Amino acid sequence: MSAPRRIILPLTDELVAELRAGDRVLLNGTLLTARDAAHKNLVALIAQGAPLPVDLYGQVVYYVGPSPAPPGRVIGACGPTTSGRVDSYTPALLARGLKGMIGKGFRSPEVITALKEYRAVYFGAVGGAGALLSKCVRAARVAAYPELGPEAMHELVVADFPAVVINDIYGGDLYREGRRQYAVNDGGGVLCGQA
Amino acid sequence: MRTLDCKTxxxxxxxxxxxxxxVLEPDVVAALEMARQEEVSPTGRDVLGQLLENARIAAREEIPICQDTGIAVVFVEVGQDVRIAGxxxxxxxxQGVRxxxxxxxxxKSVVAGPLDRVNTGDNTPPVIHWRVVPGDCLKISVMPKGAGSENMSALKMLKPAEGLDGVKRFILETVSSAGPNPCPPLVVGVGLGGTLEKAALLAKEALLRPVGTKNLVGExxxxxxxxxVSLNGLGIGPVGLGGRVTVLAVHILTYPTHIAMLPVAVNLNCHAVRHKTAVL
Structure with a gap:
């Protein structure tokens, strides 16, 4: 396991081209957060040709709905949520310059194709490590849609936020490759379709 | 007749x-520590170490283990000799959940209607399962159930002819197609028999059994x-990055069923298997 690479955000095309599935990274800078409802709103605005409340160019979106920040803290627990729920919205955001996403779980074939087309990467963060990951967040503020409560878009300033490249622009897929490396049975031959 | 007050x-x-x-249950911490020793993938071991560190931070600073603090599933066993006052x-x-x-x-992750999706604002209502039992105690178990693992759970009404092989195949298919989504390593709750809803409830109840304890039914x-062993051969590994520890345990509960039925429910739980019980 090689040492993680420290990355200063926002992402550029050159940096994205250097990232390969399996690379561990430490992200530094500003992340935007968005879940299902915020994605729905953004994509509706794009369809109308209306301006967006945030500039997506070069940005990384983190799929997270943090728990409330107790007094004296920047944020509550803030681990990744399942990415697949926003798959249908993702290509439209990539077309607007989004360069990275952080979440957990499979992406659809359409998203994986769009990553190649628009030159963007999908990072995985450790699901269920919400307390640990909260320690990487230095500042948080609502960026859009405060009425959505836990689904509001936030801007998070992070320091050395740990993630791993799951899908790169070359078709690399860590979920598929990691599993292939360690599988000793296919569960009777009916099982390898989705991984 | 013993009296308990609602305030309690x-x-x-x-x-x-x-x-x-x-606060992660001690049996879950022990299972994760054992998994870290058994895992052959360096990435997998690293992930398991992060999960144990996460648990330490969460308990010490009272930060939730996971930001998805779930919909509260509450099992209540009411002793038939208890009177509830107030x-x-x-x-x-x-009110306790609120x-x-x-x-x-x-x-607060609960929406009032499955289609209107308006947040209730206080994480109520919980899903409550009642049971009346002998005795004069009240037993309450709270299981916060997050969407990551619940959404990858599944139920199937098999044909009796499909038998044990069909049951095994369905469990393997469910875990395999879930892949990284439910936050492995998992505890897999299986409900076998009964009817459609009974199988689902058994699968959920099976998740309450301490990890590392043996099923009392030998077979x-x-x-x-x-x-x-079969599930760990799938190679999914900790959080799906590849490895030999995909499940911490499989817990099965069964119930008599109809001559023409073979329901099987598979309720997946993430590596935290969050639940706490109190007996009043």
Whole structure:
């Protein structure tokens, strides 16, 4: 396991081209957060040709709905949520310059194709490590849609936020490759379709 | 006849919500530590180490283990010799959940209608499962259930002719197609028999059994172990990055069923297997 690479955000095309599935990274800078409802709103605005409340160019979106920040803290627990729920919205955001996403779980074939087309990467963060990951967040503020409560878009300033490249622009897929490396049975031959 | 006050039920339910979300059960910590020793993938071992560190931070600082603090599933066993004073027992459980999620800074993730999707703002109502039992105690178990693992759970009405092979195949298919989504390593709750809803409830109840304990039914203990080995051969590994520890345990509960039925429910739980129980 090689040492993680420290990355200063926002992402550029050159940096994205250097990232390969399996690379561990430490992200530094500003992340935007968005879940299902915020994605729905953004994509509706794009369809109308209306301006967006945030500039997506070069940005990384983190799929997270943090728990409330107790007094004296920047944020509550803030681990990744399942990415697949926003798959249908993702290509439209990539077309607007989004360069990275952080979440957990499979992406659809359409998203994986769009990553190649628009030159963007999908990072995985450790699901269920919400307390640990909260320690990487230095500042948080609502960026859009405060009425959505836990689904509001936030801007998070992070320091050395740990993630791993799951899908790169070359078709690399860590979920598929990691599993292939360690599988000793296919569960009777009916099982390898989705991984 | 023993009397219990509703206020006590509110306080205890509230405390269980907070503790279940912030403090990993000792059996789960032990299972994760053992998994870290057994895992051959360096990435997998690293992930398991992060999960144990996460649990330490969560308990020490009262930060939720996971930001998805779930919809509260509450199992209540009411002793038939207990009298509840001071109001409705059900309302007390609901109030306890409301209080626990508000005062514990836990995320409010419940929407009023499955189609209108409007947040109720206080994480109520919980899903409550009641059971009347002999004795004069009240037992409350709170299980905050997050969407990641619940959404990858599944139920199928098999044909009896499909038998044990069909049951095994369905469990393997469910875990395999879930891949990284439910936050492995998992505890896999299996409900076998009964009817559609009974199988689902058994699968959920099976998740309450401490990890590392054996099924009291000998043949089921053997089946659980053989399924654990098969599932760990899938290679999914900790959080799906590849490895030999995909499940911490398989827990099976069975119930008599109809001559023409073979229901099987598979309820997946993430590596935290959050739940807390109190007996009043």
């Amino acid at each position: 039920v509110v306080e205890v339910t509230s405390r269980l919500c907070r503790e279940a979300n912030c 109001g409705s027992l059900e309302a007390a459980v609901v 209080k626990g999620y508000e005062q514990g800074y836990l995320r 089921l203990a053997g089946l659980e172990e053989s399924l654990r």
